Amino acid sequence: MSHEAALHEGHGHDDHGHHEHHDTFLTKYVFSQDHKMIAKQFLITGMVWAVLGGLMSVLFRLQLGYPDASFPWLESILGKWAKGGQITPEAYYALVTTHGTVLVFFVLTAGLSGTFANFLIPLQVGARDMASPFLNMLSYWFFFIASIIMLSSLFVETGPFSGGWTAYPPLSALHDASPGSKTGMDLWIIAMALFVVSSLLGGLNYITTILNMRTKGMSMTRLPLTIWALFFTAVLGVLSFPVLLSGMILLIFDRNFGTSFYLSDIYVNGVGALSNEGGSAILFQHLFWFLGHPEVYIILLPAMGMVSEIMSVNSRKPIFGYMAMLGSLFAIAILAFLVWAHHMFVTGLNPLLGSVFVLLTLLIAVPSAIKVFNWLTTLWRGNIRFTPAMLFAIGFVSLFISGGLTGIWLGNAALDIYLHDSYFVVAHFHIVMGVASMFGMFAGVYHWFPKMYGRYLNNSLGYIHFWITMAGAYLIFWPMHYQGLAGMPRRYFDFSIWESFKQFAELNRFISTIAMIVFATQILFLINFFYSIFKGRKVTVLNPWESNTLEWTTPIRPGHGNWPGEIPEVHRWPYDYGKDGHDFIPQTTPVGEDETGTH
Amino acid sequence: MATTIIESKNKIHPYKMLLWVGLGSIVMMFAGLTSAYIVKKSQANWLEFELPKLFYISTLVILISSFTIQMAVKKAKAGELAQYRGFLSVTAILGLAFVILQVRGFQALEASNVALTGARSNSAGSFLLVITGLHLLHLVGGVIALVVISLRSAAAKSSSNQVLPVELAATYWHFVDLLWIYLFVFLNWVG
Numbered sequence: 008m009s010h011e012a013a014l015h016e017g018h019g020h021d022d023h024g025h026h027e028h029h030d031t032f033l034t035k036y037v038f039s040q041d042h043k044m045i046a047k048q049f050l051i052t053g054m055v056w057a058v059l060g061g062l063m064s065v066l067f068r069l070q071l072g073y074p075d076a077s078f079p080w081l082e083s084i085l086g087k088w089a090k091g092g093q094i095t096p097e098a099y100y101a102l103v104t105t106h107g108t109v110l111v112f113f114v115l116t117a118g119l120s121g122t123f124a125n126f127l128i129p130l131q132v133g134a135r136d137m138a139s140p141f142l143n144m145l146s147y148w149f150f151f152i153a154s155i156i157m158l159s160s161l162f163v164e165t166g167p168f169s170g171g172w173t174a175y176p177p178l179s180a181l182h183d184a185s186p187g188s189k190t191g192m193d194l195w196i197i198a199m200a201l202f203v204v205s206s207l208l209g210g211l212n213y214i215t216t217i218l219n220m221r222t223k224g225m226s227m228t229r230l231p232l233t234i235w236a237l238f239f240t241a242v243l244g245v246l247s248f249p250v251l252l253s254g255m256i257l258l259i260f261d262r263n264f265g266t267s268f269y270l271s272d273i274y275v276n277g278v279g280a281l282s283n284e285g286g287s288a289i290l291f292q293h294l295f296w297f298l299g300h301p302e303v304y305i306i307l308l309p310a311m312g313m314v315s316e317i318m319s320v321n322s323r324k325p326i327f328g329y330m331a332m333l334g335s336l337f338a339i340a341i342l343a344f345l346v347w348a349h350h351m352f353v354t355g356l357n358p359l360l361g362s363v364f365v366l367l368t369l370l371i372a373v374p375s376a377i378k379v380f381n382w383l384t385t386l387w388r389g390n391i392r393f394t395p396a397m398l399f400a401i402g403f404v405s406l407f408i409s410g411g412l413t414g415i416w417l418g419n420a421a422l423d424i425y426l427h428d429s430y431f432v433v434a435h436f437h438i439v440m441g442v443a444s445m446f447g448m449f450a451g452v453y454h455w456f457p458k459m460y461g462r463y464l465n466n467s468l469g470y471i472h473f474w475i476t477m478a479g480a481y482l483i484f485w486p487m488h489y490q491g492l493a494g495m496p497r498r499y500f501d502f503s504i505w506e507s508f509k510q511f512a513e514l515n516r517f518i519s520t521i522a523m524i525v526f527a528t529q530i531l532f533l534i535n536f537f538y539s540i541f542k543g544r545k546v547t548v549l550n551p552w553e554s555n556t557l558e559w560t561t562p563i564r565p566g567h568g569n570w571p572g573e574i575p576e577v578h579r580w581p582y583d584y585g586k587d588g589h590d591f592i593p594q595t596t597p598v599g600e601d602e603t604g605t606h
Numbered sequence: 607m608a609t610t611i612i613e614s615k616n617k618i619h620p621y622k623m624l625l626w627v628g629l630g631s632i633v634m635m636f637a638g639l640t641s642a643y644i645v646k647k648s649q650a651n652w653l654e655f656e657l658p659k660l661f662y663i664s665t666l667v668i669l670i671s672s673f674t675i676q677m678a679v680k681k682a683k684a685g686e687l688a689q690y691r692g693f694l695s696v697t698a699i700l701g702l703a704f705v706i707l708q709v710r711g712f713q714a715l716e717a718s719n720v721a722l723t724g725a726r727s728n729s730a731g732s733f734l735l736v737i738t739g740l741h742l743l744h745l746v747g748g749v750i751a752l753v754v755i756s757l758r759s760a761a762a763k764s765s766s767n768q769v770l771p772v773e774l775a776a777t778y779w780h781f782v783d784l785l786w787i788y789l790f791v792f793l794n795w796v797g
Contacts, residue, residue, distance in 0.1 A: 249635035285651025
């Protein structure tokens, strides 16, 4: 069957909009409805944001490491943001806020699950494309417009929003609270609203495609763990992002229509007492963290799924405890909705209610520990291949353990009241959510790059990238635990005026230096990535990693529709590695007569 | 082409499932808002007032419109296209009537000194505006969908492929209807 015919077959149920098969440049690369191209669009936009967000962290680390030094070249780049070669406090807060917003939402949500849910779901469940390729395209373009608006907020005269990525009122609700609360905040809200629409459109598609478009024989318990993780991610997003949206709508009303949802008769310096009555800033925190905590798992679960898959393939062993992995994903997804107030222990939360949230938070340790145990037992006595993807997957587990343990500290209200808003928190969430998920993303890129572009990434550069980033991640964030325990608060512009924090001046300089080295190493990865798209070693075999999953049964460079002929039928789960004397048995291989224990 | 293989053993059309998942997400948005309403109500500075009488009429209107859109689905399935378009139009008109009644309701509240926005506003009124206003926007989206479907149906040459769009629209319309009933009961008696 020709490719065209296959396309017709695959889109049998939506017969409008697919008559045109001669792709122009515009329909192939720009307004593409091919899930693989949309995935690449998400990936590359995410990478642009990662560079910008990373660069912002380098800039504010420069301030923290060298609070007294002057860098004239900074003024020539940043202008009034770095008067006299020193980053201004306003610019510092703007950088910290934008760094957080961009990394959490634009890189680790859109860049991570946008990329891999789009790329892997149809390929691994055996579908020609998403349930609605058109909505899928819209999902990317909403993200793109959100990106442009967020980017433009960096260039308005009063600067981007600078009240922290959580956008708590009153800083976010009052135009006069800070320079960034003016136009910067308006643009922030618009960009985030469009971003929410983007992730909802994406999530609807991911869920429907997984439930509805699986190929013959692909029962839910034969799905690779990547797909399960992306499924729970999408469910979390679809259920929690609307709540953030509702919170932001109330915020818009407070900002622009004089309502009192979050504002009360507080006194603002230079403005006087507000005329608002009875508003509660805590209300916003509830609405924000009802998304905010699931968001942590929206970021983490895709990484967990990919790590499970990559570990199994590169250990040449079945994933240990598939059903336990599934159950723990499910448990994490449920608990994600029941722990949001652990971000609010210092808001005067009722202590009894607080202890309920402590208990539920600590319960997350159980499914997390199951996952770690299963990853380690998958490695145990495996025939391990240390590809760059595998190294990043192992690195993920290391970071997840280190960051997860400090989560048990912070989940305790009694400890959190001391550690809240300190560098301990910064260290915790950067390790367990930020860097760990970034490692999952790197693992995914190294592993699936051959499927995306038909070429390999350079391995040597990959190893250098991994080791420097791995060591760097710990060198940057490990010392921050000590700073936090010593009481050093996060978000401060300059610590040099406090006697008690002066002792950390050298440590801050050390952290900043490592941060710059790690950032430079990521440039190495970017060079590897873009060079390899065009000049990398060509993939010559269908299944370079000798993997069982369906994406490797497509041609080396699959067209729109994925399989030129019929979609293959599935006969087994994806983890038959090292079974009955076979190194691997793809999902498409029928079950042999004398085969032992089949899924 | 429409009859060729749908690759999996579909029990439900993918678009219908997309819609259902989307409705779940809308539910969460209103769950968030009505929860916030309950929290806020228990705090100081809460103004008690009665819902405008017009809201009772609009409730009746939207209930009737659910019936007319169901008739449209029935006629589309039976292939009686003229009647099908008739019921679609009636539903869209009822939808517009609902919009007008709601806006008049807001105006009646403002006239009786319940400020919904601005410096004199109270969260009770503002919440009512935001919650019912967002519901209204969802309903307007439904009206737009009905208009688009009507125009497409008028332009279509054959009677095939006309059932799915109206089925999707009807599901959404019933949902917006149910959502209003929930909000009406909630704002009147629960909240």
